[in-house]
């Protein structure tokens with residue numbers, strides 16, 4: 448294996464293994480030389496990736512994508528772009544599907560790029576005062592880009608920002624912050640990448656006064672009965688997993704606190720957990736009654752047209768539903784990651800969710816559907 452590729456595998460696994468940095472199939476990494484971009488393929492997890500998990504793309508073809516005219520209809524456009532991305536695959540890589548963020552990796556003129564959605568960084572990027580804090584905390588090696596729909600439009604937008612930065616500074620930014628999404632870090636060595644991430648973390652932690660201690664809590668409510676009732680209401684009869692701890696209790700303690708996690712922060716959260724959780728409020732006397740379980744689920748199904756993947760019980764646990772134990776566990780992890788984003792966003796002006804329009808775009812996005820299918824099947 449080429450030294451550079453083994454470095455890429457190493458840095459991918461390093462961040463992939465840390466739940467504070469990446470969960471499930473989230474995040475992606477790349478290495479580029481003059482002619483080729485090696486970028487994580489869809490459906491692979493960074494934690495366990497090998498050389499075979501990287502799609503090799505022809506950079507000349509990738510550059511062509513950035514100048515081509517595509518359909519104005521966003522779905523049609525993403526379709527066309529994905530097929531051009533597939534056509535840029537080098538011989539031997541044809542069976543892989545490159546990450547939809549491949550073009551973004553190509554634009555950044557550093558050898559290595561590591562893209563993550565860590566909750567501490569997103570606590571800043573999903574907060575009301577994000578711009579003020581970025582200006583306050585970071586030097587001019589970073590750029591900040593307001594929320595842009597993922598896919599081709601994001602690549603174009605980032606490319607414009609980088610061009611401006613280049614003409615001003617004579618180099619590329621090492622750190623690109625994307626509102627309600629995550630960060631792209633570029634460097635010419637993996638050591639540099641680690642240094643940039645350490646720098647970001649240090650700055651963010653300098654503004655966080657207290658770290659929430661997450662400890663399990665024994666839930667006293669009738670959880671088995673609740674799940675029994677739920678399985679009669681959910682269509683696919685999926686796998687249920689539940690968890691209760693100090694972080695969850697912080698949000699389920701009352702309806703007002705629940706409203707700080709009832710909308711998504713980043714597109715990935717929608718992919719794994721759906722845009723909204725279902726909430727089961729307690730009846731009088733703080734009891735759970737079958738009627739309110741039924742009412743919550745049925746009205747959720749009527750409103751959204753699908754089953755929830757996350758159910759929150761007032762003063763109680765999070766219940767995750769998915770087709771098998773492992774994927775239900777991932778739903779639990781991703782939702783608790785969102786809780787952490789919400790919690791720490793309070794140090795930056797409070798939680799800032801995706802808007803209804805942004806949510807709808809992701810819900811309809813076929814590329815993401817594909818990824819969900821693949822990553823559920825492969826994990």
Ligand SMILES: [Zn+2]
Pocket residue numbers: 474548562564628629
């Ligand atoms: Zn991303």
